[in-house]
Amino acid sequence: ITEKEQIRISKFLSLVLRHQPELIGLQLNEQGWAHIETLLEKSAAYGVSFDKQTLKYLVATNSKKRFAFSPDAEYVRASQGHSVDIxxxxxxxxxxxxxxxxxxxxxxxxxxxxxxxxxxxxxxxxSSTIETAIHVGQRHGKPVVFTVLAQQMYANDFSFYLSDNGVWLTDHVPVIYLTIN
Ligand code: HQG
Structure with missing residues (x-):
């Protein structure tokens, strides 16, 4: 499998596992898991063919570890980044x-x-590091990095979650906790 093909399938996985499962008639369960066999079948029917071996390889080597398998290895999901409600x-x-x-x-x-x-x-x-934050910002244009007073927020009852691939998630950051780095 060429690198170009790997990127194409990874982007396709981000699309269907985070944003538009309905594009290929896939259903995610409440925790965002997709049944692997079904995913492979529906992807192939849509014109993006890959086998389980390739999926395993992509999940293992993905630069940001974007995807994860369920403990029973029957399901796969994106670890963060969803727009669908899960x-x-x-x-x-x-x-x-x-x-x-x-x-x-x-x-x-x-x-x-x-x-x-x-x-x-x-x-x-x-992000937990400035370097990562710069990369994230660059996707949108000339990057700027905000510093977030995370522990102060937490002390004030805001919730924080750490995704399986090391991205910190929260619901909203009010301006008082932000400074420009
Ligand atoms: C901005 C990537 C105006 C926000 C990354 C961001 C990340 C506002 C953009 C993950 C705003 C949304 C998510 C406000 C926020 N006014 N703009 N009040 N509040 N924004 O792509 O954080 O490669 O949805 O600053 O690594 O850039 O896909 O979010 O610029 O982990 O795996 O609105 O996506 O991961 O953009 O990126 P996004 P994000 P992947």
Whole structure:
């Protein structure tokens, strides 16, 4: 399998496991899991063919570990990044003192007015390092990084979740907890 093909299938998996399962007639369960055999069948019928071996390889080698298998290895899901309404089931836990959010300069003004919103996704995504935040921000334009006073938020009863692939998630970050890095 070529690298180009790997990227194509990974992007397709992000699309159907995070945003549009209905595109191929796939159903995710309440925790976002897709039955692997069904996923393979429906993908092939849609014109994106890959076997279980390839799926295992992609899940294992994915640069951001975006996908995970269920303990019984019958199901696969995206570990974060969803726009579809599912319940990932991560436990609320105490975050590090500081987390970072990378975004683009063009969103700065709006963020300083309303805080960080989840927009199309199910959560606001936060990074534990500035480097990662810069990468996330670059996807949208000239990057800027906000520092989030995560532990202060937690002390004030905001919930934080750590995804299986190390991304911190929360529902909303009010402006008072934000500074520009
Ligand atoms: C911005 C990638 C205006 C927010 C990454 C972001 C991440 C506001 C954009 C994951 C705003 C939404 C998520 C406000 C937030 N006004 N703009 N009040 N509040 N925004 O893509 O965090 O590669 O939905 O700053 O690594 O960029 O896909 O979120 O720029 O983990 O696996 O609205 O996606 O992972 O953009 O990225 P996104 P994100 P993957």
């Amino acid at each position: 319940e990932l089931g991560y436990k609320n836990q105490k975050p590090p003192e500081i987390l970072y959010h990378g975004t683009a300069e063009k969103f700065m003004q709006s963020i300083l007015e309303t805080g960080l919103e989840k927009c199309r996704r199910q959560h606001v995504h936060l």
